[in-house]
Amino acid sequence: LNRASVENLLTEIEILKTIRHPNIVELKDFQWDGDHIYLIMEFCAGGDLSRFIRTRRALPETVARVFLQQLACALKFLHDRNISHLDLKPQNILLSAPESPQLKLADFGFAQYMSPWDEKHVLRGSPLYMAPEMVCRQHYDARADLWSVGVILYEALFGKPPFASRSFAELEEKIRSDRAVELPSWPQLSLECRDLLAQLLERDPRKRISFECFFAHPFVDMEHIPGPESLGKATDLVVEAVRKDQEGDAKAAFSLYRKALEYFVPALHYESDARRKEAIRAKVRQYISRAEELKVLVTSSNKNLLEKGNPARELLKEMAKDKPRLCAALEVASAAIAKVRAGGAAAGGGGGGGGVAEPAGRRRELLHAEVSASPGTPGCPPGLAPEALCPRSLPTRSRP
Template identity: 70%
Template sequence: MAGPGWGPPRLDGFILTERLGSGTYATVYKAYAKGIEHLLGSILGSQGSRIQKDTREVVAIKCVVKKSLNKASVENLLTEIEILKGIRHPHIVQLKDFQWDGENIYLIMEFCAGGDLSRFIHTRRILPEKVTRVFMQQLASALQFLHERNISHLDLKPQNILLSSLEKPHLKLADFGFAQHMSPWDEKHVLRGSPLYMAPEMVCRRQYDARVDLWSVGVILYEALFGQPPFASRSFSELEEKIRSNRVIELPLRPPLSRDCRDLLQRLLERDPSQRISFQDFFAHPWVDLEHMPNGESLARATALVVQAVKKDQEGDAAAALSLYCKALDFFVPALHYEVDAQRKEVIKGKVGQYVSRAEELKAIVSSSSQTLLRQGTSTRDLLREMARDKPRLLAALEVASAAMAKEEEGGKEQEALDLYQHSLGELLLLLAAEAPGRRRELLHTEVQNFMARAEYLKEQVKMRESRWEAETLDKEGLSESVRSSCTLQ
């Protein structure tokens, strides 16, 4: 058995080496699997040792001392083994096998050479939003997989998130010692996890459900972007006071973050679980955007959309072709992130350039015809305003829509126009729902449809511009390059 001053335990089939970490019940070691290379090493001497060193499998072995386990920790260990045995996911650490002897239970795990996310953040102080977003997509992908199987982790924190390597890190969720099979409506009452990352309802009411994992995700995201968790404290009493407080969590103004990123943070770090973002909304949130997460299918999906775009283009349907080219770009950029072969990456970038050029030509055609339609609708708009004289809210919302149209006509202000359209539509949709049947309702319904079409069109333009910029700057600021440069910071 291992202990202070002792070497690692002995386990048949493995050579245990350095200690990677330890907790209350377990110590984790780096280990090498003995295989045919080990036998060759015995036969061939030093030459065989070189073969063994170069080719033998590296694993992490979690050694749990049997006599340190109480009833609750035995149940946790069995749950961890049961959950991990049935899981195969690229962003969850794989349990390869488990063994036991008279003194220890051994969990033989996938080895992650990049250490944990906590160390990765602290050696770099903060992570760029672009890098953090890809890590968050990978974590969300793992959580979606677990959520579909009614599994809650219940101890999400940077120390339990490992990195496959430092050269091209992929996130791997680990340490399922507190994990539970929980339906979304299941409630628990046992404190689990680490106070800094623990949801307020777990600490204050000791009554919680699966949504505690979403709070922990928010704390991890906050720490990655700002360098420390929101409840960082000098003492436990200070920490407890912050957790029990009803104060809204303020987001620092620096570093500057995108609107979507700030929106997600605020919705994750909602103290009231009933007001917190739902799992489905989290997975679909535009900043997480799991649909466009870089993976092996990104290029195939982009190509399929381009085929449809070309067909619509040949049929003379410029609006449909433009929309499909924009959707294809949403997959081409992740495909570029995912591709590791430099030659293939250049080919993809060349194709992207061609499709962007054609999309720009189509944009000019569509924009011209849509401006004509907007001008043709002026008389309808004027009539609606005349009929809305007794409805100040309706008049105000229509004025905001007019401001959106003015911004759109200026050119180059798509985001400002989109924001105004969305603000106007938020009000107009409520007013439409409350409007009594009649001519005014018909006119309002038509205008709402027009404004929604404009907003969707502008949304595609903003997305296309962002995708084009990201594709063009990938060589300088691509994910692996961003991560690699941040890896050199000490």
Template identity: 70%
Template sequence: MAGPGWAPPRLDGFILTERLGSGTYATVYKAYRKRDTREVVAIKCVSKRSLNQASVENLLTEIEILKTIRHPHIVELKDFQWDSDHIYLIMEFCAGGDLSRFIRMRRILPEKVARVFLQQLACALKFLHDHNISHLDLKPKNILLSAPENPQLKLAEALFGRPPFASRSFAELEEKIRSDRAVELPSRPPLSPECRDLLGQLLERDPGKRISFERFFAHPFVDMEHVPGPESLCKGTNLVVEAVKKDQEGDASAALSLYCKALEYFVPALHYETDARRKEAIRAKVGQYISRAEELKALVTSSNKNLLQQGNPARELLKEMAKDKPRLCTALEMASAAIAKEEEGKDDGDTLELYQQSLGELLLLLAAEPAGRRRELLHTEIQTLMARAEYLKDQIKMREAQSMGKEALAESVRSACTLQ
């Protein structure tokens, strides 16, 4: 709020109240319509005196674009007016403030929260990209949230609470941007491999090597396929039909995989559905599918114990034959460390990353290895490690899907209790 003597501009049909923020050319106020439902809006007041010819053209372009686009994750321009002193943009009010404030208040966001925001932002960017529109000023300050609780993002690094090139001066900022040193990600919070990979590709200094729009939208961390939408329920239902069929045929592994894939659609369907009765029906189905997935997981885990024991004698022989190859020894030790972590019950992303690192090195060494007994053993070891890594990857995905399903169930039950 401003000090004594401050007063907002007057605008016919509206009561302007508190100031929400201000910039070089404009001030934004919270306002109410005087009649009908007393709708709450945000009014951006642009002083005509602050505008030169280029600024006027930019503002008219902004109005033209906003008047023609409608998207759930882009702030809606409802109308615009003007008088002798100001141009007024009457916009959708977002009670949650901006993303910059949201991050400041929480300091660090959990990865799953950042991922939801990123998906919503990606939906908005995809919409703009498809309409040949560039935002050109994408930052947390310019991204609003619909409400303080369960916010929807309205068209941004959120995980760590600070930007990657945070600096105390422009000279320091320029030095960091021009440097060829790799951007180091903070150690907290811990990141999934998919999140770490996306951040690395987004923070690539060379624009030619930086991730493209097309690859960004297709990236597994962005996961546009599972954004809540009207088709989520149908996709999940189709997968359950396949899962039931495989279950009846006695193929527990395939059935489990399909149930977990279905949950990845049913969870967004729960978030998307607003009708209480339909939401309750989805919730009941999700509970059934989670129960059956847990039964199948026990069967699959038991039958895969043999896989975890494969390759031990050959592995020891290969280690003996690799003593004159330090690089091969190191890669095999890395693989052994991954196996040990997995057999200790540490079947997590860190163990999977260890498998993937060892496999990357072993595949390079295989390409350079001459024909012979060592090459045969190395080839067999790589196949075994790949099978274990794929099995571990499936286990992690299944666990995540079941966890998401349980969290969504708990959240929807809490919501239902709150409404009653």
């Protein structure tokens, strides 16, 4: 080993032996002899991110986002300790397993202790992922890592880095250019994703997104990163949602269900046990169904529904807009109820053959309740009484 290689290894050992993070590869031990230094690292059976992308050509935005969130967690941990990696690239990002992998940042040979205001001049890293200010031999600081994150995200989404070239001369020309990095129009990406890419791949480090803004960016969304606490947060919110639902506060219940679902998604990503994952999915489907019902009640176009005497009937009318015969039947029922309340007798429904066929679902459940409540109706017609998904059927204390 030459002097530079030894220094890089010693730097890596110094950094890795002092840090422990689920998204940073762990240094188990190290040994040396007269010619070599041996690093004994955590085993990562999933290979590296470069191969993962290459075998799939490109990654869906949802998958790329999960990896980005994990990388952001590792960088936040390092940034809080004034450590810059300075050689971020897919080859230095390992995956814990072939299935449901967890990202592990590795190879800290070029890493440096750098506070946000420190500047360096020595060329470090891999040119394809290196920030322009480093290639152009200018001053650079910790924001060079953010450019590399942008290149990695670009490659994950589009299958190749933005400055892919056949020679170093061609690569250097592209990096030195003043032209803004253009994002391909396909595949279609969310506005949040494109916004983050544009801010990461800003050539001028003074205009590039800061670490603070990167960690707070809605596409990174560190609050909802999959982790062991995701399910607990989701469950706490859904318990409160059920309570508000039972109290009749539809607006608060809908808001809480929606917030809970934002934690259930990362909880599903984090859960590795197939049976537990399916159990969570089953509960999530219930909560989504109830949230959709509440949304009808709280949307601005239906805000008057909450002020009516029978919200279930009004909800049924709203859900029956595509069924003219059902709407007409509901109007007859409403008129009959009004007449009874006024002291009159309800008119008969007219004979058979006028029934309304309705498939199973929430609308059928509401129709059953309406028929049961209507005057002159002798009970519930057979087959119209599946147990409705309502607040009473949702657990208020047990974990999903």
